[in-house]
Amino acid sequence: MGKILFVSNRLEKIQQYAGIFGKKPYEFFTASDENSALETVDINNPDIIIFDSDFNNLKHLLKNLKSMTTSTSFILLVKDEKIEYDITKYINVFLTDEMSETLISSIISANLKTKHSLEQLSDTNKNLADSLYRLNVLYSTSSQFAGSLDKEKLVDYMIEGLDKSLSFDLTCTLAFCTEKEPVLLLNSLYEISDELLSALKLRTVLNYKSLFEDKNPPFEIDIDTLKVVKTVKYPANRFTFTLFQYDNMFAPISLGDNFFGCIEIFKETPFTSDDATCFQTIAQQVSLPLKSATLYQEIKETNLKLEKLERLKSEFISIVSHELRTPLTAIKNSLDILSGGKCGEINDSGQKFLSMAQRNVQRLAGIINDLLDLSKIEAGKMDYHFANMDIHSVIDYVKSSLSVVAKEKGLNLISEETPDLPEIYADSQRLEQVLTNLVSNAIKFTPEGKTIIIRSHLADASQLNAPDCFKNDINKLSGKYIVVCVEDQGIGIAEKDLLRAFDKFAQIENSLSRKVGGSGLGLPIAKQLLQAHNGAIWCDSELNKGSRFYFAIPVSTVGAEAEKILF
């Protein structure tokens, strides 16, 4: 099938060509002046126009027609060989007067076939370009999805992606960004009247309910209170109820097994099956990031709750400890007065009970002090007095203050120090606290007759060696350090429990640690104090053989830098 226009003033030629093409599968038109040629092209849009080279003012006609048609083939019927060069540039094929009718017919039919093939190719190209454009939209939409954990933004990206790929007239998106209050998002080309808005709300609610068949919908929606957010592109125009005659598509938006919302989209022209695939893809693609966003929000909320709980716990510990300290001081003073005999003679058994009470008061005071220290450190309120100092003085102080306790338990407490160690930049009172805790633990967990040694030496960070579980802490160190080690021959700690010993309130399960008791706060406090010194603490132990607890403090130059960081 093809439409052919024959433009000529020669009657015999018009008759000849009408004889060839004036029947099916052709539609044949003739024009013998410029106006009728232009009119026929305008009305019938022929596939091929055959021009007689004899035609009056042919060049002018060709020029006019070229601007009117893009895909029509121009064929020139040549009478003799005198053709103007200017004319040939408009022409695709030439015929001559001498050609047989069969040849003319086959040339025209070949030309029509080529033209149809070209049209098909151009359609395919257009479809390909459309698909490519859609793929690009899908790609950029999914990139936007991947980059956000904000539910509202994700819904916006979904609507934006649908607009770019489907050019809708209106979308109704019911979104549960916050679980309690759904929002109806209306993205529309034109303004929506109040009546239409009510109809759209009702339709969305019915759509929503239809998703759950006989079951109850997960959330209750009240049409009267449903919140609406409208975005109108061209508010000067207005949609009417004819909108409901538009083509439409509907899809639920899920979060895995849970429901998030639904979307309905309207367009004046019909949606194709490609449109439907694109719509479903985008509505499904948004589901995974929405799920991540929901989880992220839950984690954030849980974290906030945990932070609040942690703060409350610290405040509680701090308040309770303070409240306990005052009566405890009063009890201690009273016990001291009683045992000093200021209230009269106390017999032996009375003295025994008094000293038991004094020991326990002291122990309780130790636990309260630990609790207060820890809550101060965690609240960042611990006072430090950094200065250049000598580690020997710390070791001497702790050794002499604990040697009596060690002796009472039949233990030998000695020190093996490297002489003339460089100075460190530290708070001596806090280091005494750390070392006192380590030596007290060694005394607590070492049986009678054994030896406890306090050692000190200078080491480069690269030379420090610790069990794997402490490697992270050790690897952070660099430069020179004074390392202090408390070695005992006590009950030891199993390898699996080494790290846990530094957890708050941790007491490694064994009969002795239960018997001797303690707060389980000494080592975590020591760890935090050493962190404040830019140092580290770790231990190495063998069950039933003994333990070595180490701590490392940077030598003075590094310490001076630490001061800059801390203050």
Ligand code: ADP
């Ligand atoms: P506390 O000694 O007050 O319970 P710590 O935080 O100082 O608290 O110690 C935590 C736990 O680590 C102890 O209860 C004990 O189980 C274990 N531990 C600490 N030092 C030693 C040691 N030298 N030998 C064996 N176990 C130890």
